Each structure stands twice: as structure tokens, then as C-alpha cells.
Amino acid sequence: MKPVLLIAINFAREQRWPMLTLLLWVLLLAFLGLVTDIHRQREDLLFVFKLDAVYVSAFSIFFGGSAIYNERRSRRILTVLSKAVGRQQYLSGLVLGVTLACAIYCFALGLTGSWTLGEAGFPISHVWFLMVCLVSACALAGTVALMFSTFLNPFFAAGATAIVLGLPALAGQIVGPQWGYVIPVWELGATVVNSSFSSPGTASWFPVALAAVETLAFWLLSARIFAYVDIAVAVE
């Protein structure tokens, strides 16, 4: 477990610049909370809050899809995997790292959201429920992207992830809503995006639990694929 934690923390640390850039949006929400009339501008604040939530979802795919590629291209992966670290542990570290990076962001967004939206009348407990939805959606999206990145470059990995996450959402719209839960990233995102002051939504834990189970499944699948991949990049 120790190597997994070390790799995860190291990954989150390596993403500090994109993370700080992302956190500027949270700062914008906090700034708006300070300078505007929270009660009159509450719809605008909720819009920025949702916007911030969408950004982190996209970034989770970016984090997951580029993690292995960046490590391989820089050859840093060689030094890490030359230690007593199994490939499954390495991949677990990355999954945890992606989740950790997104969780830090969601925590900051949750804090700011509790203050600004809570002040405007949005239930604070629901803000945190939405953050849990967001973190589980990010973990799943990041793991799917990571799975594709074990054998595709980041561009194709992101494309493949978008298709895999988008198809159930499309089926949910066309065939029936139950299809949206096949891979519930969209459903979890929709929970955040569709919430409003008049109808914050109900706290359904089913998609969260489903996302956790599927994250585990995709992580196992990634580990299986990654075990067979040649990680030394340079063909002499």
C-alpha cells in the first residue's frame, strides 16, 4: 500500500500547475461571492459553480489519459518501476492520484460552494453530496481514460473515453433512462448540472456506488492490459 500512496501523492504533486490553474476558477467563485450581492446574483453563482464542476470532469480525463504517456515519454516510469513496485501497484497509484487531484479540487469547490451557495439558500449538505458525485464521476472518467492510455496516445485515449462515457448517456436519452447508468459518469454530472435553488435534487447514492464499483472494474481491466504492455519506449 505504501508504494501506491507514494505514487498517488507524487502524481498529484506533479499536477500542481494544472491544479492551481483549475483552482483559479474556484477562486473566481469565491471572488464573486465577495463582491456581488449573493442573494440577488445567486443564479450566476450557481452557474459558475456548475462550470467549475464541468471543468474538473474534463480535467480528470486529461489527467488519466496523459499520465502514463507523460511518464513513459519522460522515461521517469523506468526509475519508478525499477523499484519493488508491481505494475498493478503503479496503476493503482495513478488511479488514486487522479482521484486525489480531483478530490482536492472538489474539496476547495465544496468549501467555496458551501459558503457562497449556502449563504444564498442552497442546502449545504447537498453541496457536499454533489461534490461526492463529482469525485466519483472524476474517478471513473479518469480510470477509463487511464485504461485507454495504457495502449493509446493521450489524444486517442481521450477520444475513446469520450465515446465510452458518451454512448450510455446517448442511449439514456434515446432508448431509456436506465441506459444512462451503464457507465454513470453522465448521470452523476447531470445530478450536479441539473441542480437548482428551487429543486436541488435528491441525494441518490445508487450512481455513486455504481461508479465506485465500475472504477474498480476498469482499474482491474487497466492492470490486466498494462501487465502486457512494453513500457520501455525507445526502440533502439
Next chain:
Amino acid sequence: MPVVLEFDNVTKEYRSFASKRRLRALDGFSLTVEAGEIFGFLGPNGAGKSTAIHLAMGFMRPTSGSGRLLGERFGHPGTRRRVGFLAESVALYHRRAERLVRFYGALNGMGGTQLENRARQVLEIVGLQDHANRNAGKFSRGMLQRVGLAQAIVNDPDLLILDEPTSALDPLSRVMVRELLLGARNAGKTVFLSSHLLSEVELICDRVAVLHRGRLARLGRTADLLRAGEQTEIVVRSVPVTHFEGAMARDGIVSFSVPAHTQRAALEKVWNLGGEVVSVNPLRRSLEQIFLEVTADPQSAASKGVR
């Protein structure tokens, strides 16, 4: 001596996904490295050296054949706890040097004050004690290679696998690495060293293998390989240069080489001509000569087999 590294008829092919072309980097490669030796692994660029090392470290899987590292199949994570590895063109995270070494030590299961002390110790060994708190991202290539070496030895490994460990180092640092490797051997450790610096390999390696086009072209004890040829160089004075085939004259000194078994006859000829013998030395070949011989002949590996 127990075998610490073993390749058994290993073939590795790289396949291009788009063009379906295949590149055979290793072709039926077999080799054993024994405990307690410094083993030199030589070959021109593209010979398959790094591929062999990456297979041993479990970074890739052989297309066919198998191998064992410290008694376990290639790729066994637990075994790597006893291995120190330095990759060619080492790339490390941008952290303070001491933190970095501690990070890699922790990945090997080390921790606490033992790791802290060891990290400081290895940074001192590689001469970076004054830079322990500097960010490795700001290091020169040579310094980075030294941090790389520090992380490789932080776990006090039984087997050191080093891919071009001195390519970016200045002469002073090379001496430091040489002493480090000799010290490791004296402590009973094994060193598997891939290098293009043949003079260095010649100095410290007990055995040498030359890889060419994915095949083992030469293998043997360094001393035996260098002795091969059995020629003697004779340096004389006051003898006309024309009396000896291939002789060269400079400032009245004539030097020539003869097969060792004709040395006596050549010396008698010098004395009969009224000459004076300055020196007689068995002529040693250099690893460079052997390397050039092997790599100049495209069929060497295939036709001569392993010698």
C-alpha cells in the same frame, strides 16, 4: 558462483502497429552473469543492450525465451528490492535531491531514520552532499546522473544494473563511479555495466560480452580477450628499419611486432645486426580493437558464433 542474471535464448521483436514491420532487437540471446563480478556489456548503438536490460528489469516481455534475475523470473517486483538500476539518459522528478532519493528508497520499502541516513550517505558518496536541498530539475546532466546513481544504490542492492552510468560525467566523477563499482564488487555485490567507454570497462570489468545485431558476438574474461593475439612488441636501437617487416623508426628508435613464438629469433637477429634492445613487451589488444573487429564484420555474430 551463483548466477544472478540469466538470459536463456531470448528473442525480442518490436512490432510496428501501423506498418506491421518487425525489428528483431535480440535474437536467441543467452548469457549468464555470476555473483560478485563486474560484467561489461558492450555493443554499438542499436545492438540490443538496452533491450536486454529492460527485459531483465521487467519493463518489457521477451517475444520468446526466458530469463531470471536473482533466481526469479524477469519482472518479479519483489526481486527488484535487491536491484539497483540506472537508466540511460536518466529522468527524475523535479524535487530536492534528498527528497528524491528518499522517495525512491521508500518505493523499495525503506523508511524512517534508516532511509534518511542512507539518503544523506549516498548523496555524499556521489559527491552531492552540498546540493542535497537543491531541486534536481535545476541540475546539470552530470549531476542528474549522480543523483540517478544515488537512487540506484540507496537500497544497498545485491545487483547493480547500470546503463551508461558515466556518459555525462567529468573525469573526476568517473573515477568516483569506478571506485564505487570496485567497492561494490569487494563487498560481494554484482555489477552489470553497459557502457561505450571501453577504456573504463577494460579497467574494471572481470568479464565482457559484446553484443552485435541482437546476438552475442564475444564473451569472455577481459584479461583473456585482451591477451588474445599473442604478439610481442620489440623496441630496439641502432638497427636499420628495413630489416624488420612492418617496423617503424622514430628518433633512432625502431619498433616492430612479431608473433610471440618468433620473439627469440627476432631478438637474436637484432643482436647479430649489432643493435641494442630497448624493450620487449607482450602486445595487448584493447577492447576498442575487439569492439571494432566485431562491429566491422556484419556476419561476425552469425558466422563465428560466440567465442
